[in-house]
Amino acid sequence: MKTYLDCIPCFYKQALTAARKSGADEVRQKEILDEAAGIIPHFPMSKTPVEMAGAIYGMIRERTGEADPYRAEKQKSNRMAMELFPALKRKVADSPDRLLMAVELAIAGNVIDYISKEGLDLRDELSEILTMEEESITREARRDFDYDSLRDELRAASTVLYLADNAGETVFDRVLIEEIAAFGADKSIFYAVKERPIINDALIEDARFCGIDETAAVISSGSDAPGTVLSLCSEKFLRLFGEADIIISKGQGNFEALSGAPGPIFFLFLVKCPVIARDAGCAMGDVILRKGHVGA
Amino acid sequence: MKTYLDCIPCFYKQALTAARKSGADEVRQKEILDEAAGIIPHFPMSKTPVEMAGAIYGMIRERTGEADPYRAEKQKSNRMAMELFPALKRKVADSPDRLLMAVELAIAGNVIDYISKEGLDLRDELSEILTMEEESITREARRDFDYDSLRDELRAASTVLYLADNAGETVFDRVLIEEIAAFGADKSIFYAVKERPIINDALIEDARFCGIDETAAVISSGSDAPGTVLSLCSEKFLRLFGEADIIISKGQGNFEALSGAPGPIFFLFLVKCPVIARDAGCAMGDVILRKGHVGA
Numbered sequence: 001m002k003t004y005l006d007c008i009p010c011f012y013k014q015a016l017t018a019a020r021k022s023g024a025d026e027v028r029q030k031e032i033l034d035e036a037a038g039i040i041p042h043f044p045m046s047k048t049p050v051e052m053a054g055a056i057y058g059m060i061r062e063r064t065g066e067a068d069p070y071r072a073e074k075q076k077s078n079r080m081a082m083e084l085f086p087a088l089k090r091k092v093a094d095s096p097d098r099l100l101m102a103v104e105l106a107i108a109g110n111v112i113d114y115i116s117k118e119g120l121d122l123r124d125e126l127s128e129i130l131t132m133e134e135e136s137i138t139r140e141a142r143r144d145f146d147y148d149s150l151r152d153e154l155r156a157a158s159t160v161l162y163l164a165d166n167a168g169e170t171v172f173d174r175v176l177i178e179e180i181a182a183f184g185a186d187k188s189i190f191y192a193v194k195e196r197p198i199i200n201d202a203l204i205e206d207a208r209f210c211g212i213d214e215t216a217a218v219i220s221s222g223s224d225a226p227g228t229v230l231s232l233c234s235e236k237f238l239r240l241f242g243e244a245d246i247i248i249s250k251g252q253g254n255f256e257a258l259s260g261a262p263g264p265i266f267f268l269f270l271v272k273c274p275v276i277a278r279d280a281g282c283a284m285g286d287v288i289l290r291k292g293h294v295g296a
Numbered sequence: 297m298k299t300y301l302d303c304i305p306c307f308y309k310q311a312l313t314a315a316r317k318s319g320a321d322e323v324r325q326k327e328i329l330d331e332a333a334g335i336i337p338h339f340p341m342s343k344t345p346v347e348m349a350g351a352i353y354g355m356i357r358e359r360t361g362e363a364d365p366y367r368a369e370k371q372k373s374n375r376m377a378m379e380l381f382p383a384l385k386r387k388v389a390d391s392p393d394r395l396l397m398a399v400e401l402a403i404a405g406n407v408i409d410y411i412s413k414e415g416l417d418l419r420d421e422l423s424e425i426l427t428m429e430e431e432s433i434t435r436e437a438r439r440d441f442d443y444d445s446l447r448d449e450l451r452a453a454s455t456v457l458y459l460a461d462n463a464g465e466t467v468f469d470r471v472l473i474e475e476i477a478a479f480g481a482d483k484s485i486f487y488a489v490k491e492r493p494i495i496n497d498a499l500i501e502d503a504r505f506c507g508i509d510e511t512a513a514v515i516s517s518g519s520d521a522p523g524t525v526l527s528l529c530s531e532k533f534l535r536l537f538g539e540a541d542i543i544i545s546k547g548q549g550n551f552e553a554l555s556g557a558p559g560p561i562f563f564l565f566l567v568k569c570p571v572i573a574r575d576a577g578c579a580m581g582d583v584i585l586r587k588g589h590v591g592a
Contacts, residue, residue, distance in 0.1 A: 005312055005322065008329050013305035026301065033304050034337035041330035 001259045006275045007049045011040055015056050018199070022066035032063055049275075050256045054225030054232070057198055068197035070167075077112055077168025077200065078209050080123055085211075087130050088175045099154070100147055102179040103268070105129065107287050109172025110165060110251055110270045113200055144282050145289045150266050155184030157245035162216065163228050163258075164193045165251025165269075167206040173250065174212050181215050189216035190240055195224045195232075201253070227257030249292075252276050258292065265292035297555045302571045303345045307336055311352050314495070318362035328359055345571075346552045350521030350528070353494055364493035366463075373408055373464025373496065374505050376419055381507075383426050384471045395450070396443055398475040399564070401425065403583050405468025406461060406547055406566045409496055440578050441585045446562050451480030453541035458512065459524050459554075460489045461547025461565075463502040469546065470508050477511050485512035486536055491520045491528075497549070523553030545588075548572050554588070561588035 012033060019032040036056055043052045061067060088105055095101035108129045154160070160180055164173060177189055191212050194201045207218040222234030228249070230238065241247065247265040249258055255267045255276065271277045271286040282288060308329060315328040332352055339348045357363060384401055391397035404425045450456070456476055460469060473485055487508050490497045503514040518530030524545070526534065537543065543561040545554055551563045551572065567573045567582040578584060 005325050005329065009305050009309035009312060012308055016301055016305060029301050030341065033301065037333035037337050041333050045326065 001048055001256045001276070001279050003043070003045045003047060003049045003052060004275045004279070005045075007052070008040060010275075011049075011052060011056055012036055014053060015060065018057055018060045018069065019064065021069040022060055022064035023069070024060075024064050028063065032060055035059055035063065048227065048229065048256050050225045050227030050253050051229050051232075054198065054223075054229065057226070058224075070197070070200040074167035074200050074202075074206060075209075077166070078170065078206055081109070081112070081168040081171035082210060084127070084130060085171055085174070088172065089178075091130065092175060092179060099151060099179050099183055102176040103147060103150065103289065104287075106169075106172045106176040106250070107268050107270060107289070109169040110268070111272075112168045113166045113251075113272075141283075141285055141287050144280075144286060146266075146291050147289055149291050150289060153246050153264065153266075154180055158185050158187055159240075159244045160187050160189045160246050160248065161240055161244035162189060162191045162248045163221070163250055163254050164191060164202040164207065165254060166200045167202045168200075169250070170202045170206050170210040170212060174210055174215070176248075177212060177215050190244070191216040191218050192221040192228065192237060192240075193218065194226075195220045195222050195234075198224050198226045201226055223257075225253075225257065227251075227253030227255075229257045230261060255280070255288075260293070262293065266290065267292060297344055297552045297572070297575050299339070299341045299343060299345045299348060300571045300575070301341075303348070304336060306571075307345075307348060307352055308332055310349060311356065314353055314356045314365065315360065317365040318356055318360035319365070320356075320360050324359065328356055331355055331359070344523065344525065344552045346521045346523030346549050347525050347528075350494065350519075350525065353522070354520075366493070366496040370463035370496050370498075370502060371505075373462070374466065374502055377405070377408070377464040377467035378506060380423070380426060381467055381470070384468065385474075387426065388471060388475060395447060395475050395479055398472040399443060399446065399585065400583075402465075402468045402472040402546070403564050403566060403585070405465040406564070408464045409462045409547075409568075437579075437581055437583050440576075440582060442562075442587050443585055445587050446585060449542050449560065449562075450476055454481050454483055455536075455540045456483050456485045456542050456544065457536055457540035458485060458487045458544045459517070459546055459550045460487060460498040460503065461550060462496045463498045464496075465546065466498045466502050466506040466508060470506050470511070472544075473508060473511050486540070487512040487514050488517040488524065488533060488536075489514065490522075491516045491518050491530075494520050494522045497522055519553075521549075521553065523547075523549030523551075525553045526557060551576070551584075556589070558589065562586065563588060 015032055015036040019029040092098050092101045181187055181189060191207055193203050193207050204218055212218055221228050221237045223229045223232040225232055247263055249265050249267045251269050252273055255269055267288060267290045269288050271282055271284055274284060277284050311328055311332040315325040388394050388397045477483055477485060487503055489499050489503050500514055508514055517524050517533045519525045519528040521528055543559055545561050545563045547565050548569055551565055563584060563586045565584050567578055567580055570580060573580050
């Protein structure tokens, strides 16, 4: 997805939030906003918003010396989501279509960064996911939900690449990954996280804490933008990206980075940004399970 | 009120909105955002947000050649609000405390720019004001509502300066001004609008269209910022500002501009901005009738 003009005010807002999160005082916060004003006008709008965001967060990291401002928040999300893990597993086990329920839960888990940003209570909101009934996601919010294709392609796939989004959400990913592992043909599953701290995105330590490594090989994509930007990814990752039978891309950041990319990609995310909603032709709050373009 | 860091992303957002409203194409919109990035870092944060906004809107006016992008919207607001005028007058006439009802309606009319910005239906929202019952504004939203002081000072006042906010809202101002004229001592009332088009702020033509000039002398403050910035005001206005027995300041923009100013000012506004809410020590949605500082 290209960068839209509406992303620009949002970059400044994110810069201010990240500066505060990194412990910058007001003078430093202002310097960071001023420096962003020096960077942003020179950024090519044809690039993806996550590339620009990556550059801005990198600048803030250098200015403040704080490498991982969201660390405590990520750990809290992991812990709280892990408390739910047994109940999530039961919910899947009790469902007539286990894979569908696991997919729905994985997308529901994508609400975590939104909860953090809006200052909502994580425990309350996550518990609400548990009370989610079969088909509880309204038909309207699921107008862009191609579960049949995902199920059919997963059945035959032997190599699955799963692109992580946020910490905490990793627990919901684990639930889905465990269903995928048990579904259809024998599989090798790879769970790709970011190379180094970027906002509340999952890292290798988050994936391990949440037990993903029991079922999937946890790897870094090489990207330290808040999305899997292929030009930033490692060769090893790119090889896997090219060879996987199916790629599951979680979250808006990965959609921004990969909506134009070739490959058998399924995008799973909640629509939480009006610019993405417009680009993707959907509405705020929609639950998306969309197959990307195949071929270049 | 000083400018807060949170105002900065909002300036960029406003610049983009105004650029679009002024008919700029996408290339020009980007140039305007880039030029804003050249201006904003050099703006002293000790100044008020409306001064910065005034500079940005001025730059957009020069860049696009569009002097009055909100003209059609202002005319529509005027017309729709005028349709309500007879009903507003009846509502006041039927009230046990006419002045209080007129004050409440005048503040309710301050919702107009919010309605425009959020794309809500103006006719529906204005009609809702009419169904407003006595004391319908909840006690909680009125915790900062010093009606008694306003009433007592208005009773004795002989010179009243009323600072306008948006077009359309002028009709609600007229209702209050007609009550003020009939309340207590004989009065000279001055209704001060902006010097030239700035967002949807009322101009002399709006005040006249809405019939304010039947009761008050309509004057320009001299300020073309979206608030009455004293350093931009004319000498004639400043003399009046210094001599008035009471100054009624409508809207957030005038609060931003004058919250630290001396004089017998009463601020009447709805709280629609989280930064102003924090500065003023109130909550979003609050209905404010607050006496300002008297003396320098």
